[in-house]
Amino acid sequence: MVLCPVIRKLLHKRVVLASASPRRQEILRQAGLRFEVVPSRFKEMLPKALFPSPPAYAVETAKQKALEVARRMHQKDLRAPDVVIGADTIVAVGGLILEKPVDKQDAYSMLSRLSGKEHSVFTGVAIVHCCSRDGRLDTDVSEFYEETRVRFSELSEDLLWEYIDSGEPMDKAGGYGIQALGGMLVEQVHGDFLNVVGFPLNRFCKKLAELYYPSGREDPRPAQSHQGRGGRDEDGGERTQAAGPEEAVSSRTGHSPPPFPTGLLELVDSFKASKALFTACKLKVFDLLKDGAPLKAVDVAGKLGASACGTGRLLDACVALGFLQKTDRGYSNTETANLHLTSDGAYSLRGLVLHHSDHPWDLSARPESAGRDGVDPHDGALGERTGPPCQASCAHSEETRLGLLRAMHSLAKLTARHVATAFDLSRFGSACDLGGCTGALAYVLAREYPRLRVTVFDLPEVLQHVAGFQPDGPRTEQVSFLPGDFFEDSLPEADLYVVSRILRDWPDGKVHELLSRVARACKPGGGLLLVDVAAGPEAEAEAEGLRRRAGGERSAAVYAHLLRRLGFADVRAAGAGGRPLALLGTRGAP
Numbered sequence: 305m306v307l308c309p310v311i312r313k314l315l316h317k318r319v320v321l322a323s324a325s326p327r328r329q330e331i332l333r334q335a336g337l338r339f340e341v342v343p344s345r346f347k348e349m350l351p352k353a354l355f356p357s358p359p360a361y362a363v364e365t366a367k368q369k370a371l372e373v374a375r376r377m378h379q380k381d382l383r384a385p386d387v388v389i390g391a392d393t394i395v396a397v398g399g400l401i402l403e404k405p406v407d408k409q410d411a412y413s414m415l416s417r418l419s420g421k422e423h424s425v426f427t428g429v430a431i432v433h434c435c436s437r438d439g440r441l442d443t444d445v446s447e448f449y450e451e452t453r454v455r456f457s458e459l460s461e462d463l464l465w466e467y468i469d470s471g472e473p474m475d476k477a478g479g480y481g482i483q484a485l486g487g488m489l490v491e492q493v494h495g496d497f498l499n500v501v502g503f504p505l506n507r508f509c510k511k512l513a514e515l516y517y518p519s520g521r522e523d524p525r526p527a528q529s530h531q532g533r534g535g536r537d538e539d540g541g542e543r544t545q546a547a548g549p550e551e552a553v554s555s556r557t558g559h560s561p562p563p564f565p566t567g568l569l570e571l572v573d574s575f576k577a578s579k580a581l582f583t584a585c586k587l588k589v590f591d592l593l594k595d596g597a598p599l600k601a602v603d604v605a606g607k608l609g610a611s612a613c614g615t616g617r618l619l620d621a622c623v624a625l626g627f628l629q630k631t632d633r634g635y636s637n638t639e640t641a642n643l644h645l646t647s648d649g650a651y652s653l654r655g656l657v658l659h660h661s662d663h664p665w666d667l668s669a670r671p672e673s674a675g676r677d678g679v680d681p682h683d684g685a686l687g688e689r690t691g692p693p694c695q696a697s698c699a700h701s702e703e704t705r706l707g708l709l710r711a712m713h714s715l716a717k718l719t720a721r722h723v724a725t726a727f728d729l730s731r732f733g734s735a736c737d738l739g740g741c742t743g744a745l746a747y748v749l750a751r752e753y754p755r756l757r758v759t760v761f762d763l764p765e766v767l768q769h770v771a772g773f774q775p776d777g778p779r780t781e782q783v784s785f786l787p788g789d790f791f792e793d794s795l796p797e798a799d800l801y802v803v804s805r806i807l808r809d810w811p812d813g814k815v816h817e818l819l820s821r822v823a824r825a826c827k828p829g830g831g832l833l834l835v836d837v838a839a840g841p842e843a844e845a846e847a848e849g850l851r852r853r854a855g856g857e858r859s860a861a862v863y864a865h866l867l868r869r870l871g872f873a874d875v876r877a878a879g880a881g882g883r884p885l886a887l888l889g890t891r892g893a894p
């Protein structure tokens with residue numbers, strides 16, 4: 305069939321790739337498709353013996369992967385994406401299906417089975433069109449597979465083990481990657497190379513053409529029958545005319561609708577998810593479900609004095625978010641909820657959640673900055689000043705301030721050990737935590753470094769509240785509190801200055817001013833530990849733009865650049881839980 309430009313047909317749709325495979329993502333991205341990645345949680349454990357042929361197994365697995373994601377997304381947001389794409393690649397040799405090896409021995413038996421022979425690589429693909437109607441999810445599945453035949457050379461034992469020891473086989477069907485080192489093993493390829501790598505792009509485009517050019521309005525030739533090549537299609541029950549109404553309009557007018565606003569809709573969705581969390585915390589749902597037996601929605605509703613229907617929806621949303629689990633017996637907390645969302649959990653973040661729920665624009669603004677002349681934490685973060693600082697000041701009632709302290713304390717407590725151990729700080733004898741608030745980080749630093757004396761430097765109106773947050777236990781005498789304003793007063797002498805979670809909503813000028821003061825106070829060889837950099841390597845590039853739009857963290861690269869400009873050398877970054885967390889710079893000679 306003649307290929308038409310089909311990828312653009314998906315540009316204005318919300319497309320999700322239900323796959324964690326980096327190869328699939330790359331192939332589709334390079335083809336110009338715009339999509340989100342939501343890896344499927346479907347376990348690839350269908351009983352192979354039930355399938356008439358290996359590709360039938362691959363197609364069904366691909367379909368189940370895509371459907372799982374469509375259902376999960378629908379349950380979470382009550383709005384499924386327009387299209388979910390799932391794929392599954394298998395290797396078949398002598399009627400046997402080989403998936404990813406479970407260990408080196410398994411990789412060895414797979415590769416020795418393939419040595420000197422021809423095998424088939426099948427990738428099954430499912431394109432699931434979704435539609436949410438009255439809270440129900442309708443799906444329309446189109447599926448196909450592609451076969452590529454691959455011949456391996458005879459492989460020596462040495463080569464086999466050398467290849468296995470490279471680690472490459474482990475996440476690949478049949479235990480090899482034709483696109484990398486595994487290419488060495490291959491003598492001949494018959495068919496689509498990309499199909500072996502995990503996604504049959506050419507056949508995918510043909511399938512899209514069948515779906516999106518129903519009666520040849522744009523394609524000079526009418527769509528072919530769905531039998532495809534060699535009658536291999538497994539398109540049972542698929543729709544023959546997948547173009548939606550907007551397709552029809554666009555093909556009539558020749559006008560292309562704008563690209564799908566994925567980022568914008570993600571923001572809306574994440575707001576809905578946060579809202580469910582805020583509401584459940586406010587209603588103390590997690591306290592209610594803490595220790596006892598699971599409860600049905602109607603019982604939870606009764607205890608909360610809320611409607612059964614609304615409560616059921618809220619509980620289901622919490623299930624989708626991973627905070628509750630649901631069984632026949634009812635709803636109960638997950639581990640995360642017990643630990644972080646109950647009122648009295650050791651690492652409770654409920655205070656933080658409630659604070660953000662009640663003061664969405666305060667985010668991580670600190671109580672003292674609201675009252676300080678000229679320091680409006682939102683200045684710059686929102687692009688312009690949002691009003692005179694006194695407004696923010698008035699908004700900070702005593703109760704609000706305590707709520708904010710509680711929120712900051714719980715967050716600092718949770719992350720303090722990661723921060724304290726992100727670098728070896730044992731060379732420092734004294735530290736000053738600027739804006740260290742309740743001392744949550746200071747106490748953990750003291751515990752980790754018995755030689756370290758830590759001064760928490762913060763405004764008097766903040767320090768007057770900290771008594772209620774002091775921990776019992778050893779070495780509390782290493783920590784002292786000193787009232788002061790780090791913009792007005794001289795900074796206490798210290799070998800190490802700590803600036804943790806206070807800069808994120810500040811305008812660049814204020815950040816520069818504070819860090820310059822630190823740089824001037826810091827002795828050569830002294831350090832600056834800066835905590836709170838943007839998460840995720842991909843976030844680095846976006847962080848600046850995002851921060852400018854909505855306030856938030858700066859990327860590690862931006863901070864590192866600034867620290868170097870201010871005379872800090874050997875600036876190193878450390879992360880925790882896969883996220884960048886902190887930077888440590890050492891003051892060079894002035």
Ligand SMILES: Cc1cn([C@H]2C[C@H](O)[C@@H](COP(=O)(O)OP(=O)(O)OP(=O)(O)O)O2)c(=O)[nH]c1=O
Nearest residue numbers: 323324325392393476477480481482500501502
């Ligand atoms: C044969 C072969 C497979 N592969 C890869 C493609 C697939 O990623 C993987 C087969 O496993 P799959 O289960 O198809 O995919 P996956 O587990 O990587 O991702 P997901 O289930 O989330 O979709 O093997 C290669 O990269 N090169 C090859 O030469």
